[in-house]
Amino acid sequence: MSLRVGIVGGGQLARMMIAPAVELGIEVRVLAEQPGMSAALAATAVGDYHDAATVLPFARDVDVLTFDHEHVPQEVLATLVAAGVSVHPGPDALRYAQDKLLMRARLEELGMPQPDWAAVDDASALQDFIDGHGGRAVVKTPRGGYDGKGVRVVRAGTEADDWFAALAEDGRGGSLLVEELVDFTRELAQQVARRPSGEIRTYPVVETVQRDGVCAEVLAPAPRGGERLTEVAAEIGVAIAEGLGVTGMLAVELFETTDERVLINELAMRPHNSGHWTQDGAVTSQFEQHLRAVLDLPLGDTSASAPWSVMVNILGGPEDGGLDDRFAAAMAAHPGAKIHTYGKAPRPGRKVGHVTAVGDDLDDVAYQARAAASVFLG
Numbered sequence: 001m002s003l004r005v006g007i008v009g010g011g012q013l014a015r016m017m018i019a020p021a022v023e024l025g026i027e028v029r030v031l032a033e034q035p036g037m038s039a040a041l042a043a044t045a046v047g048d049y050h051d052a053a054t055v056l057p058f059a060r061d062v063d064v065l066t067f068d069h070e071h072v073p074q075e076v077l078a079t080l081v082a083a084g085v086s087v088h089p090g091p092d093a094l095r096y097a098q099d100k101l102l103m104r105a106r107l108e109e110l111g112m113p114q115p116d117w118a119a120v121d122d123a124s125a126l127q128d129f130i131d132g133h134g135g136r137a138v139v140k141t142p143r144g145g146y147d148g149k150g151v152r153v154v155r156a157g158t159e160a161d162d163w164f165a166a167l168a169e170d171g172r173g174g175s176l177l178v179e180e181l182v183d184f185t186r187e188l189a190q191q192v193a194r195r196p197s198g199e200i201r202t203y204p205v206v207e208t209v210q211r212d213g214v215c216a217e218v219l220a221p222a223p224r225g226g227e228r229l230t231e232v233a234a235e236i237g238v239a240i241a242e243g244l245g246v247t248g249m250l251a252v253e254l255f256e257t258t259d260e261r262v263l264i265n266e267l268a269m270r271p272h273n274s275g276h277w278t279q280d281g282a283v284t285s286q287f288e289q290h291l292r293a294v295l296d297l298p299l300g301d302t303s304a305s306a307p308w309s310v311m312v313n314i315l316g317g318p319e320d321g322g323l324d325d326r327f328a329a330a331m332a333a334h335p336g337a338k339i340h341t342y343g344k345a346p347r348p349g350r351k352v353g354h355v356t357a358v359g360d361d362l363d364d365v366a367y368q369a370r371a372a373a374s375v376f377l378g
């Protein structure tokens with residue numbers, strides 16, 4: 001009988017695990033939030049992942065349970081583990097991807113390089129931090145943020161009053177995270193795969209380009225990186241994967257500063273947008289690797305299979321949903337570009353697919369990927 005992996009969450013990350021699962025002869029089952037989601041092809045259940053009574057029966061039937069996102073509550077995870085379900089990444093690692101304040105505190109204990117930060121409970125504590133950091137700071141909601149939602153640059157302690165009020169209303173209280181506004185030259189991401197039995201492999205560090213808080217494109221490997229950057233980023237990735245006991249894929253989002261330091265922004269413990277290029281540009285894609293890692297199977301080679309890969313997200317597109325016609329047009333105009341669509345209705349700014357081009361010349365590769373992606377938005 002084939003191995004069975006259960007994935008909580010029916011988004012595009014779950015969808016993109018389906019193809020390598022088929023190739024490896026692994027059965028993937030998805031617990032989707034709603035019918036008709038990106039990963040509907042493998043959805044065997046639809047239900048609320050906040051509810052242990054929904055997740056547990058789904059999880060009992062699989063060899064290992066993993067995730068398309070980080071939002072399954074710790075209480076539900078604890079119920080699964082207590083029932084003997086094999087969960088990867090496990091709750092003790094996942095908590096650091098769920099809560100940015102916990103993450104900052106743990107990374108500090110591990111002596112990892114990161115921006116100055118503090119937990120603040122009110123406007124006056126926030127003002128003190130701002131005053132101590134050149135009159136500006138970045139405030140973040142510790143939980144539930146994504147794609148830049150829950151991140152705000154502020155110059156006054158009162159600019160996060162709505163978030164403090166929301167925390168108070170929530171009843172659970174808690175603090176906001178404040179960080180120094182890092183003067184970065186660019187953003188990078190380091191991916192690492194780690195098996196429960198300890199085997200670990202790093203991918204080449206990549207450059208990520210964000211627009212309006214959303215990843216727009218990824219250049220792999222990071223141009224102008226050099227050996228030092230490759231080593232420093234890989235060391236950070238390995239130290240975090242081991243220090244936090246991460247299993248499966250880990251993505252470490254990084255800032256490269258004007259004085260050439262590398263600082264940790266945040267963590268994701270699942271396949272990540274910064275690794276989509278690996279589907280077409282690496283020996284083993286992050287989606288295959290995640291399956292191998294959570295099943296504790298030998299990891300695949302993480303080397304790039306071409307000198308350069310560029311991945312461009314398709315963000316939004318026309319409301320009339322003309323993706324099919326555009327798909328054909330992009331294929332016709334750019335036969336060398338690999339187009340991936342997520343089966344999602346296009347809305348302005350929504351990630352509905354991506355394009356990857358690979359080759360020997362970075363400028364040409366970037367042109368191909370950008371031009372093919374732009375056909376969808378035209």
Ligand code: ADP
Pocket residue numbers: 115138140145146147148149150151179180181182183187210213253265266
């Ligand atoms: P999300 O969880 O929504 O992805 P992030 O914490 O990654 O949020 O922040 C989103 C973007 O905001 C980052 O990619 C970066 O461009 C910017 N950012 C976040 N933290 C800082 C910081 N301390 N200094 C400067 N820019 C920041």
